[in-house]
Amino acid sequence: MVRERDMMGTYSTSRGCGGGDMNEKPAWLERLMAETFFGGCGVHEDRRKNEKNVFCLHCCLSICPHCLSSHRSHPLLQVRRYVYHDVIRLDDLEKLVDCSNIQPYTINSAKVIFLNQRPQSRTCKGPANACFTCDRILQEPFHFCSLSCKVDYMVYAGQSLSNILHRFDESDFAISQFEGLRVDGGSEVIDEDTQIAPSSSYSNTEATSNSVISCEPNNNVKKGKGNSFLPGIVLSLGSRRKGAPHRAPLS
Numbered sequence: 001m002v003r004e005r006d007m008m009g010t011y012s013t014s015r016g017c018g019g020g021d022m023n024e025k026p027a028w029l030e031r032l033m034a035e036t037f038f039g040g041c042g043v044h045e046d047r048r049k050n051e052k053n054v055f056c057l058h059c060c061l062s063i064c065p066h067c068l069s070s071h072r073s074h075p076l077l078q079v080r081r082y083v084y085h086d087v088i089r090l091d092d093l094e095k096l097v098d099c100s101n102i103q104p105y106t107i108n109s110a111k112v113i114f115l116n117q118r119p120q121s122r123t124c125k126g127p128a129n130a131c132f133t134c135d136r137i138l139q140e141p142f143h144f145c146s147l148s149c150k151v152d153y154m155v156y157a158g159q160s161l162s163n164i165l166h167r168f169d170e171s172d173f174a175i176s177q178f179e180g181l182r183v184d185g186g187s188e189v190i191d192e193d194t195q196i197a198p199s200s201s202y203s204n205t206e207a208t209s210n211s212v213i214s215c216e217p218n219n220n221v222k223k224g225k226g227n228s229f230l231p232g233i234v235l236s237l238g239s240r241r242k243g244a245p246h247r248a249p250l251s
Helices: 027-034 065-071 147-156
Strands: 004-006 054-056 061-063 076-078 080-082 085-089 105-107 110-114 167-169 196-198
Touching (some): 027 147
Antiparallel strands (some): 004 167, 054 061, 080 085, 105 110, 105 196
């Protein structure tokens, strides 16, 4: 039998993860947007690969791969990172929340949604399509640059969040999605040649690396811890091809 969760009010347990007023953020959603991910796990601080990059939807907290066995029966959401900002795959997030009007981005052929708004290094002069909450320049027809911007706007406008929260099948977030996860291997990062591209429409299957948002800064992607995706999960990470070395001619 399929088990479903109501993301507005199901988690009204002793842990305090239930929902209340329909115009208020349910606790799980508020914690998801406020949680600090990719820090070291205090329980497993002596273990390798102990970054907290999984969110338990039942306990409303971030956990590391070594904690998975303690949350075996709970629905689990994977959080990824791009240039020191948390992102969630659109395929995962839209099972929980209506992501329409949020601009998705394509990283390694996978669409992602930014969890929170990002600092802006420049502003755009003149009329432009901008985020309703933080004024970041967006492509048409999107209204928000991140999940938090959409949620904050709805709360500010007095709109019921129950209209965008979905019931979901718990099997979609089962621990089996993390089978084969390497917790002792080397970390995988986005390659230097990887491009992040804004998807031109919510229904597109893929965006090209030539897509441009007007007035957006062009940030170079560098290898590093901040660009890590959870290893062992299906996101192809292409390696940079290097030419054969050439010797200097003998004199």
